[in-house]
Amino acid sequence: MTRVLDVRDLRISFPVSGGRLHPVDGVSFSLDRGETLALVGESGCGKSLTSLALLRLVPEPGRIDAGSVIQLGDTDVLALRGEALRRIRGKRIGMIFQDPMTSLNPVFTVGDQIAEGVLAHLPVSKAEAWERARGLLDEVGISDSAARLRAYPHQLSGGMRQRVMIAIALSAEPEILVADEPTTALDVTVQAQILEVLDDLRRRRGMAVLLITHDLGIVAGRADRVAVMYAGQIVEEARTGDLFARPSHPYTQGLFASVPRITGPVTRLTPIRGTVPPPTAWPSGCRFRPRCPQAFDKSELPPELMTVGEGHRMRCWLAEGDGPIGMASVLPSHPERSEGGIP
Amino acid sequence: MRHWLLRRTLQAALTLAVAVVLLFLLTHLLPGDPLAREGAGRPLTSVQREALQARYGLDRPLLEQLGTFVGGLARGDLGVSIEYGRPVVGLLAERLPATALLGGTVLVLNFTVGLWLGVRQAVRKGSAEDRWLTTLSLAGYATPSFWLGLVLAGIVGVRWHLLPPAGMRDPLIAGGTLAAAADVLRHLVLPALTLSLVSIAGTMRYQRNAMLETLRLPYIVTARAKGLSERQVIWRHGWRNALFPVLTLFGLWLPILVSGSVFVETVFAWPGLGSLAAAAVNGRDYPLLMGASVLVATIVIVASLLSDVAYAFLDPRVRLS
Numbered sequence: 001m002t003r004v005l006d007v008r009d010l011r012i013s014f015p016v017s018g019g020r021l022h023p024v025d026g027v028s029f030s031l032d033r034g035e036t037l038a039l040v041g042e043s044g045c046g047k048s049l050t051s052l053a054l055l056r057l058v059p060e061p062g063r064i065d066a067g068s069v070i071q072l073g074d075t076d077v078l079a080l081r082g083e084a085l086r087r088i089r090g091k092r093i094g095m096i097f098q099d100p101m102t103s104l105n106p107v108f109t110v111g112d113q114i115a116e117g118v119l120a121h122l123p124v125s126k127a128e129a130w131e132r133a134r135g136l137l138d139e140v141g142i143s144d145s146a147a148r149l150r151a152y153p154h155q156l157s158g159g160m161r162q163r164v165m166i167a168i169a170l171s172a173e174p175e176i177l178v179a180d181e182p183t184t185a186l187d188v189t190v191q192a193q194i195l196e197v198l199d200d201l202r203r204r205r206g207m208a209v210l211l212i213t214h215d216l217g218i219v220a221g222r223a224d225r226v227a228v229m230y231a232g233q234i235v236e237e238a239r240t241g242d243l244f245a246r247p248s249h250p251y252t253q254g255l256f257a258s259v260p261r262i263t264g265p266v267t268r269l270t271p272i273r274g275t276v277p278p279p280t281a282w283p284s285g286c287r288f289r290p291r292c293p294q295a296f297d298k299s300e301l302p303p304e305l306m307t308v309g310e311g312h313r314m315r316c317w318l319a320e321g322d323g324p325i326g327m328a329s330v331l332p333s334h335p336e337r338s339e340g341g342i343p
Numbered sequence: 344m345r346h347w348l349l350r351r352t353l354q355a356a357l358t359l360a361v362a363v364v365l366l367f368l369l370t371h372l373l374p375g376d377p378l379a380r381e382g383a384g385r386p387l388t389s390v391q392r393e394a395l396q397a398r399y400g401l402d403r404p405l406l407e408q409l410g411t412f413v414g415g416l417a418r419g420d421l422g423v424s425i426e427y428g429r430p431v432v433g434l435l436a437e438r439l440p441a442t443a444l445l446g447g448t449v450l451v452l453n454f455t456v457g458l459w460l461g462v463r464q465a466v467r468k469g470s471a472e473d474r475w476l477t478t479l480s481l482a483g484y485a486t487p488s489f490w491l492g493l494v495l496a497g498i499v500g501v502r503w504h505l506l507p508p509a510g511m512r513d514p515l516i517a518g519g520t521l522a523a524a525a526d527v528l529r530h531l532v533l534p535a536l537t538l539s540l541v542s543i544a545g546t547m548r549y550q551r552n553a554m555l556e557t558l559r560l561p562y563i564v565t566a567r568a569k570g571l572s573e574r575q576v577i578w579r580h581g582w583r584n585a586l587f588p589v590l591t592l593f594g595l596w597l598p599i600l601v602s603g604s605v606f607v608e609t610v611f612a613w614p615g616l617g618s619l620a621a622a623a624v625n626g627r628d629y630p631l632l633m634g635a636s637v638l639v640a641t642i643v644i645v646a647s648l649l650s651d652v653a654y655a656f657l658d659p660r661v662r663l664s
Contacts, residue, residue: 055568090570102561105580106660117569152659168569 004175004208005031005054005072005093011065012049012058021279022065024049025232028305031176036202036209038219038240040255041229042276047212050229051178054210055089056080072176091121094169098181100161104153110137110164111149117171136167140197159190166197170205177202180212195222216259220244225311228252231287232279234305238312249314250292286316294318344662348652355648362640363416367409370632377401377425377627399425399630412633421637422630426622431634434619439638441511442615444527445608446600448535449542453596457543458589461550462582465558476547484544488603492537492610499533506532509612534611538603542596549592553585560584590654594647601639 012024024046031037039047052058054070056077064070070077072092080088097103105113114133118124124132130149137145140163153161162182169177179198183191199222202209211223219226219240227237228249236249247253254272261267274291283289285300292299298317306319378387378395387395396402399422400411415422421431460480464473500508507513507530516526557563558581566580601617608617616635623631655661 052564057564057567086570086572088570089568095565095568097561097565099561103565105562105566105584107583107658109659116571116575120570120572152663154660155663165565168565172570 001032001035003030004033005210006069007050007054008069008071010050010053010068010070012046012053012062012068013065014062016280023232023279024053027229027232027234029227029234029237031208031210033175033208034202034206035225036199036211036223038211038213038223038226039229040213040216040219040226042214044276044278045229046232047229048180051095051180051210051212054176054178055093055095056085057089087121090117090169090174091172092174093176093178094172094174096162096165096169096177096179096182099185100158100165101153101185103165104161106153108152109149110151110153110156114149114164114167114171117168121172133167133171136170137164139170139201140164140166141193142167157190158186159193162186162190162194163197166194166201170201173205174207176208176210178210178212181214182211183218184214191218216255228255231277231282233287233315235288235316236312236314237305238309242309242312246309246312248308248312248319249288249316250294250318251288252314254291254293288316344655344664347655351648351651355644359641359644362644363413363637364409366636366640367412367633368405370629370636371405371408373624373627375627377629379627399423401629416637421634424623424628424631426626426628426631431630434631435616435634435638438614438616438619441613442604442608442617444531445534445538445604445613445615448531449538449600452535452539453543453546454593456539457546458550458586460543461547461589462554462577462585464547464551465554465585466577468555480544480547483540484548486541487606488537488541489606489610491541492534492607495533495537496611506530508533511614530613534607534613537611538600538607542600542603545596546589546592550585550589553588554581557581557585587654587658590650590657593650594643597643597646601643 007030008028010024010027011022013020013022023044027046027050029037029039039050041047049058049062053064053068054072054077056064058064064078068078072088075088075092077085077088104110108116111130111133114136115126115129118129118132119126122129122132134145134149137148142148142160142163148156148160153164156164162185165182177198182198183194186194195218198209198211201207211219213219221240223240225237226240226243227234228243228251229235230251236243236247236252238246238248243252244256247256251272254270257270258272260269272291273293277283277287277290285302286292286295287302289295289299296317298320301317303315303317303319305313305315307313308319377399378392378401393402400408403411412422419432421435423429424431424434427434460476464476467473496508499505511527511530512523513526513530516522558577563576563580566576571580604613604615604617605621606617607613608615609621612618616638620632620635620639622628623635
């Protein structure tokens, strides 16, 4: 496997009166060629900011702190500036955003907006760029592509717009595709189609995909690995199958318990108590401690990511127990869960 | 779209009709006597006064006078100026080019320099340059145009002899068309600068805010994420959208320009509509005052119609609906 992206100790900070906040605080992950990694978490956990940092698009006045590493192949992204930085945007990493309505410019045609991305990176003529744009529309499954090139975003449906966004992200043939909540703004019926398009492209082009989502439901069967984020940190990372079979971090377990299941015994949904604290109110020690049903004295200290199985790590002191095992026995003793069962 | 255009045009016509009636009533409500300056300093006899009143129709009921005015307006006849004793249409036509030149210059400066500075400020928000430009533009905005005009005319024109402080042409200038044009340009500098300095602040402010709004939008992030150059991101993706609110400003903005030019033209003795209107107000020259007011109202209403049409044409969401 070729490693295409390596992120280590990514810290993003914003100035506040009397110091700096770190909405992303020491995030590390890597991406291999042809692989899909899902970055899962609730809003405010720092996952979108993490994705923006990959292209150095962190909004002002945010900063990527010294000591962070973003290694793109043999390129040190954090050392780039000016023209060199522009040349990786779209060319090495393509991005898709959450809301295709507001992420497309309303005054330019679809063809314009795709061809522009081609022209920014590839040595082709304007006519060739438009021809490529038409090909890209075909590839993302838009029929009648020649006519659609001349359409404006407002003339297209939501699903169609997101396909156009994907075509834009692909316009300079990047090796990595970052999809930040690509289906959140879409109807459920369209969601599956869009995910299908992404998966298809990954397979055909051998791209690596970073899928950012709050929805565990779309992760199964699509991502090779999952990293769960909470309060600016990755709290659990595992191969998708392992995570679904043995969610180990109490937060991950809580996420699963709050998702309705179609198969298996009928149980009451148990939401995680409390709400995600804002970066101003992150507790010391384990950041999930105030909401954790299994918090214990050691949770007062900040845990590191610890191995609980092959390729399976979590940021929880419970991992220190007797290795990965403890988890299975911990799960049924989940206090709210044991009361489960709809009368 | 065609339906909208028709409705918008009808609306403009209706606005103009209401404006004409209001202007007429307001003009005639002004305290003062249009015949006060007649008689060359000697008081008019009652016979003379009655004859003059009959001649200008001032002895008729107000509504009848309005009817006469509107009837004339429909035929393109705005009556005869009391002060000048000549048809108003001719007087206005003589003065229009000078005002068009001054107003046009100021408008061009506003919509080039003003917009450019506004965009720069937005892009460099919070920088020293942004803060200085804000301070300067607010100072300009707060400066009365007639005061600034007097100061500039006094210092640059009278003390330094750099530029002519008054008028539009030097009657003694020799040479051909080119020399004459250069002479007009030299006369144009100070009044145009005065009006621009006090008006550009509004344009800058407006453009700065519109641009800041636009730069916050997700499609700007998309444009950057595509790898476009900063210039493309700001001008092509940002400014193209931030121009819409400023276009609507164009319509709202002309009246300020016109009223500003009344003072500035008077200060610089610029032979335009503004100074003509100022003279008409002073002399209560009803026909001339009405003529000038209706002309200005028409220009403003047509300009705002045009800016709406331009908006609709530039925004595909409107154009294609």
